[in-house]
C-alpha cells in the first residue's frame with residue numbers, strides 16, 4: 409500500500425509508544441431487513457508495541473467486532489471498511505484490509521494471532537491436542553518437530569505437563585487446561601500480537617487470575633503485544649497497561665489503566681466503576697447500569713450515551729463529542745468530562761481530582 413495514505417498525525421499525538429497496529433476510521437455495517445446495522449463506528453485507535461491493551465464494555469457494545477476487524481475476520485455479510493495498518497519492527501507497514509487471501513491466512517497466525525470468543529468449543533473432539541498443533545503447522549508449511557518442541561515449551565510456560573497435554577483429547581481437559589491449550593496453539597507460529605476475546609469468561613475467578621499471571625510471563629518471554637477483551641472491568645483493569653472503554657460501537661475513553669481507574673472521566677466509565685463496589689467484586693454482584701443498551705440500527709443522535717447519562721443536555725443530543733484530552737495519553741469523548749466526578753461520585757477512593 410502507499411505509505412502516503414496512512415494518516416499518522418493522530419497516532420503521533422496520541423501515543424508516546426511506538427504503534428504496532430493503527431486503526432483509522434474503521435466501521436462495520438450489516439445490511440438487515442430492518443435497516444443498516446452499524447456495529448463498529450469510526451474507530452481510531454493505536455495499539456502500542458509491547459503493551460497489554462484491555463478493551464472493556466458491556467455485552468453487545470462491539471468488542472468482538474473490533475477484535476475481528478484487527479484480523480479482517482468480520483463474519484459475512486458484515487462490511488468492514490477503514491484502514492488497519494500493521495507496523496513490523498523492520499520493514500514496510502502492512503495494509504491489513506488490502507491483504508490477499510493467502511497473505512491474510514499467514515498474517516492471522518504468524519503476525520497477529522487470535523483466541524476467538526467461545527473458541528474452547530471449537531476443538532475437534534475426534535483429534536488429540538497434538539493433532540491440532542500438527543494440523544496448524546502443516547497448513548502453514550512449518551516443520552512439525554520444531555513446532556512440537558515449541559508447543560512443549562509453551563505448555564511448560566503455561567504450567568501444564570507438555571506430554572500429558574499433547575496426548576490428550578479435548579474432552580479429557582478441564583476448562584482452564586483447554587483455554588491454556590488454545591493460547592499455546594495461537595502462539596505456535598510465533599506471532600507478534602495476541603488478541604484474546606473473553607479468554608477467561610467461562611472460568612472461575614481463581615483460574616482467571618492464574619491464567620492472567622501466566623500471560624504476563626509469556627508476554628515478557630516472547631515480546632508479545634496483547635489485546636485483551638473482557639466485559640469484566642475488575643479483571644481487565646488489574647491486568648492491562650492501557651484501557652479502551654467501549655460504549656455503543658465506539659471507544660469513549662482511552663488511557664493508562666491507572667489514569668482511568670484513578671480519574672475516570674466518561675460518565676459511562678464512571679457508571680461501570682460505580683457498578684463495581686470494589687475491584688475484587690465478582691461480576692454477578694455488580695449492579696447493572698440503568699437504561700437500555702444501544703440499538704445498532706437506531707443510534708441516538710449526538711453522543712450515543714446521552715439517553716442514559718445524568719449529564720446529558722441539548723448539546724449532547726445535538727453534537728457528537730470529539731475526543732478531549734484529559735491528560736497525557738488519556739482521552740475522553742464527553743463534552744462535560746470535567747464535571748463527571750461531581751455528578752457521578754464513586755464509592756471507593758478512586759478519584760484523584
Ligand SMILES: Nc1ncnc2c1ncn2[C@@H]1O[C@H](COP(=O)(O)OP(=O)(O)OP(=O)(O)O)[C@@H](O)[C@H]1O
Pocket residue numbers: 438445447465466467468469470471472473474483484485525639704
Ligand atoms: N452476524 C451478525 N449480523 C448482524 N449483527 C451482528 C452480527 N454479529 C454481531 N452483531 C451485532 O453487532 C453488535 C456488536 O456485537 P459484538 O459481538 O461485537 O459485541 P460484544 O461487545 O463482543 O458483546 P459480548 O460481550 O456479548 O461478546 C451487537 O449489537 C450484535 O448484535
Ligand code: NI
Pocket residue numbers: 471472473525605
Ligand atoms: Ni464479544
